[in-house]
Amino acid sequence: MLSFAMAPPPGTTRREIELDFIRGIAILMVLIFHYRPHNLLITSPILNRIQGFGWTGVDVFFVLSGFLVGGLLMKEWQRTGSVDSPRFLKRRAFKIWPGYYAFLLVATLFHVRPLSSFFWQNLLNIQNYIPSSLAHTWSLAVEEQFYLALAALLALWTARHWKPTTLLTTCITLALSIEALRAILSAHAQPVYFYTHTRLDGLLLGVALAAIHTFWPEWFQKLQQQRLLLLTIVAIGLWRLYVDSDAYPEPDALTSPFLITFVDYAAAALLLLLYRRRPTHTSPYRLIARIGIYSYGIYLWHVSVERPVNWAVDHVPHSLAAATSTLLPYILAIPLGILATKLIEFPFLRLRQRLVPSRTPEPQIPEPQPTAQIPVS
Numbered sequence: 001m002l003s004f005a006m007a008p009p010p011g012t013t014r015r016e017i018e019l020d021f022i023r024g025i026a027i028l029m030v031l032i033f034h035y036r037p038h039n040l041l042i043t044s045p046i047l048n049r050i051q052g053f054g055w056t057g058v059d060v061f062f063v064l065s066g067f068l069v070g071g072l073l074m075k076e077w078q079r080t081g082s083v084d085s086p087r088f089l090k091r092r093a094f095k096i097w098p099g100y101y102a103f104l105l106v107a108t109l110f111h112v113r114p115l116s117s118f119f120w121q122n123l124l125n126i127q128n129y130i131p132s133s134l135a136h137t138w139s140l141a142v143e144e145q146f147y148l149a150l151a152a153l154l155a156l157w158t159a160r161h162w163k164p165t166t167l168l169t170t171c172i173t174l175a176l177s178i179e180a181l182r183a184i185l186s187a188h189a190q191p192v193y194f195y196t197h198t199r200l201d202g203l204l205l206g207v208a209l210a211a212i213h214t215f216w217p218e219w220f221q222k223l224q225q226q227r228l229l230l231l232t233i234v235a236i237g238l239w240r241l242y243v244d245s246d247a248y249p250e251p252d253a254l255t256s257p258f259l260i261t262f263v264d265y266a267a268a269a270l271l272l273l274l275y276r277r278r279p280t281h282t283s284p285y286r287l288i289a290r291i292g293i294y295s296y297g298i299y300l301w302h303v304s305v306e307r308p309v310n311w312a313v314d315h316v317p318h319s320l321a322a323a324t325s326t327l328l329p330y331i332l333a334i335p336l337g338i339l340a341t342k343l344i345e346f347p348f349l350r351l352r353q354r355l356v357p358s359r360t361p362e363p364q365i366p367e368p369q370p371t372a373q374i375p376v377s
Contacts, residue, residue, distance in 0.1 A: 017285075021289040025288060038325045063267040065146075067206035069092075083154045100140060172204075182201075299337070
């Protein structure tokens with residue numbers, strides 16, 4: 001029987017299972033997209049096309065990341081009257097860098113790819129501008145660059161004593177500007193998928209939602225109550241994905257001016273729909289949330305299972321080849337990500353709590369149902 005309990009390190013806040021559930025959905029979407037070539041059990045053209053929607057899991061991660069990180073910084077400002085940007089960046093480094101550079105070290109030592117094809121790009125976190133053979137890490141570069149931009153924005157905000165409304169307006173204005181730029185570039189068949197300056201709007205939408213959640217919680221609740229509107233936004237995003245997936249089977253080939261914009265707003269609407277506190281959750285819900293806890297480690301390492309999967313498919317009876325090719329990537333990738341998280345990420349998060357503690361530790365809040373508890377961010 002799965003256990004959903006884990007003692008939290010001292011001084012950390014409880015995890016919110018609802019946010020872990022969203023993480024779990026996002027990482028499963030990414031796996032479904034990247035493992036499409038291995039899926040030999042689904043032969044329906046419609047289902048095959050729907051599998052191609054999985055790239056939008058990254059957009060869900062972007063909106064969620066903006067919401068979480070922006071919310072932490074705004075709560076810090078709300079409680080202390082300032083934002084310590086250097087401390088924020090140090091805490092981010094403890095969260096992101098150990099797992100990332102461990103993955104990079106393994107790729108280097110085992111010569112998985114030619115060193116010149118990934119090493120210096122990934123080392124400097126510019127692999128979304130300088131192509132890397134570790135292609136899936138482009139989104140990590142976007143997030144790293146976003147953290148720098150957000151720290152600078154919030155430092156300026158607190159130094160100038162801007163009001164929360166000014167920050168909210170700035171985030172929305174920047175997001176709209178990026179969406180307009182992306183539409184113009186897409187209309188001229190220019191690439192827009194990987195670049196920070198064309199993908200920050202999802203993260204900024206998350207920050208805007210965090211501002212509303214922190215400073216105007218009653219507005220946030222009213223937004224959540226507009227379920228029909230939110231479902232309509234999600235449905236429009238899915239419809240545009242279905243229509244465009246024939247023309248653009250790979251996201252980096254997108255020239256549809258507003259597809260990513262539809263997806264980003266659908267991801268924001270999905271967050272509003274799913275981020276609802278409930279006293280109990282079903283076992284499947286908790287299982288997906290459990291996977292969400294380890295989503296970063298799974299995302300980093302999931303590409304590493306391709307060779308073992310191909311070897312296994314070549315060595316099993318022909319009658320089992322389709323099932324092996326379809327299921328084995330998940331069977332290997334999820335435990336591998338969990339193991340990497342427990343061996344690398346969690347110890348460094350505990351070390352972070354000792355060396356760079358949060359300025360505003362919150363009291364432990366008991367869970368209505370047992371759920372995993374580890375450092376949130």
